Amino acid sequence: MNLEHDCSVDQKLFWMNSTFMAQKYSNELRADPDWSVKGFTAAIQRDFGLEPSSQQIYRARKKACTLNKCDFVDQFHKLHDYCEELKKANPGSTVVLKTKMDSDQRRFHRLYICLDACKRGFIEGCRPLVGMDRAFIKGPHPGQLLAAVRSDGNNGMFLIAYAIVEIENKETWVWFIQHLIRDLRIENGHTYAFISDKQKGLSIAIAELIPNAEHRHCVRHFYNNFKGSHPGLTLKQILWDAARATTIPWWKCQMERMKMESEAAWKWLHPKPAQHWSRSHFKAHYKCDMLLKNLCEAFNSSIVKARYKPILQMLESIRTNLMVRMANMRVAAFKWKKSVGPRIEKIVEKNKVESGYCIPILSGDMKYQVTNMEGGQYAVDLGTRSCSCMR
Template sequence: MDGCFLKGPYGGQLLTAVGMDANNKMYPLAIAVVGVENYDNWSWFLGLLVQDLRISNSKNWCIMTDKQKGLVQAVRDKLPEAEHRCCAQHLYSNFKLSHRGLALKDRLWRCARASYVNQFKREMELLRQQSELAHQWLADKDPKTWSRSHFRVGLDCDILVNNMCESFNAVLLKARSLPIIGMLQTIYLYLLRRMEINREAMAKHEGLLCPRIFEILEKAKKDQCMCIASYAGTNRYQVSCPFGEQFVVDMAGKTCSCRKWQLRGIPCGHAVACINRRHEQPEQHVSHTYLKTTYVASYDPVLNPINGPNLWEHINLQPMKPPNFGRSPGRPKKMRKKGPGEEARTSKSCVNPNKPHKVSKVGTKMSCSLCKKYGHNKRSCPTNKKSANETGAA
């Protein structure tokens, strides 16, 4: 879940809820236009979402947010048993304000990607050895919200970032400058086209699994080449890996002590080694969440077509008035306010934020195409001037 601002003269916020389909791709669920981003509006939005999705038991749901204003408490109230995760990229953006450096960044992401508790503790100890302050800052954050080692198993979801909402908001960039009705119609047409394209693409796909899931499983098949599975009885195996690592795989419960199988619902390399020893197909042990049939079923519901204003029913109510217009001082802004890290990246990488492909030449060293030396170009090259003088004298 995420929120983004509208660019029209009246301002406002667009609240979005985006899910994941069986191919690990973006699946927009709901949008809403509100005046401000606060607890009341998020609570109203979540209440309608729970009602539309018919969520009676929130224990089987996972919510990923950037901890917007009022959203954390709204999730606690409307989805009390759901697992609420914080975007790891958002966490790192706050972390690097006071703890900079590539080594600390790499260690934080290693802590976030750790799949079991002992691995998480080992990475945290290495972080403490690098920086006591950075370790203390990260230790104050609940690992259940940002590290895979503490995520709930059985949800078939191990994502760490909220990129899908960010991608959806980026697609709606131009639409957010339109009036309300035009914006909603533009978003609706985009959703119609997206669902049609996805249906046609999956109809051409042959196979039991969705394409992206097939790629993940193929990578696990390559990883299993370095694992040795030893049968221990009662459908349990001991898997030996390089660097002295050792894990236990339970084929009956579809679990591995590295927890990757339980987190994603896709067999890890250790599990694939055991499956191959049993002369079975790894595809048969993937969760039903990622099957092609599940994907097709999720895109079966169609969005009802809508008539234009010429066929709208006339009612005897007063016409709806626009929101109160309050002009902010200065020139109207179209681009959102960048964070500290984003501002530095933008200023160095491009001259105009509207033209991200145009690279700035600030800070680059000028080189001469004639003598291949730095500090001048061919117009002011001493070699070129010398040859020109000799030619003139002759």
């Protein structure tokens, strides 16, 4: 019995070499290039009941790296066929593959994708606020993944379009936004707002291509820049109060508080245009007072592992995640108890409770003077769906 066991172990050791381990675990090493020797060894012990030497592990990691690099290169050669198949399987989608000549070879340059379902979903059920963000692509062939994300009818994340570019700058953002404008049929910039972290060249690109659009800056990112030279909980609270203020008088009040607390902090904020970071200066017709680009962060979190994969696997991972999310949301929508989503329903119910403390007085055709419990008076126009409180 012991002899048979020893022969079995010898047979395993014969083919359990560094080449086999490299081929077996190349995907794991691609997803996590910093996979520790301890973790690699534990995986082999779990799967085969053997403990390889440290030298075998190091050789396997090196061979897997070589295999993965070859795989990365090979997939770029198949990219044109993938794009054609994507357009065939999703009629109406926009897939733009841009290449450039490098000596006598044609090389990949940029790729833009906007699936037909994303276009139609944008037009039929999304708010007019677009989050713009970028994420680093990992692996042997790094680059940047640009994305445009919107808020759907239930305040959830809805991906519109994404692109792979060589670097993040004004030129690549202009290229991305030009395609986005054509796909979404943006003709009047007054009807759109964008929110971002002030990425390199993005503000300039938006100002050039859609000069009338509102461009908001994520307040979390804004505060991170602020606290570097002006730390403290009090200043943080005042800054967020100023950002959340819905009327200009309330905003001015918070700015005076800031000046009294720290004149240096006030001077830092003073030249920063409030229309980029405070609700008090946002345009009201968007009906969306979002201050953070959490939707973009949610998308970036969903593609963390995909960014380590070769380009075709990365694109397929993004497409599959998007497809599954849409299918799940479609099923969930049939379970809605009301004509709006659960998140919106909670907001409506909260506002209904608060409205019980307000006294409306008719002042004209669909116009009211509303007084709250604190004595504040506001003008409400149901015809234009507006209120002077700006909420």
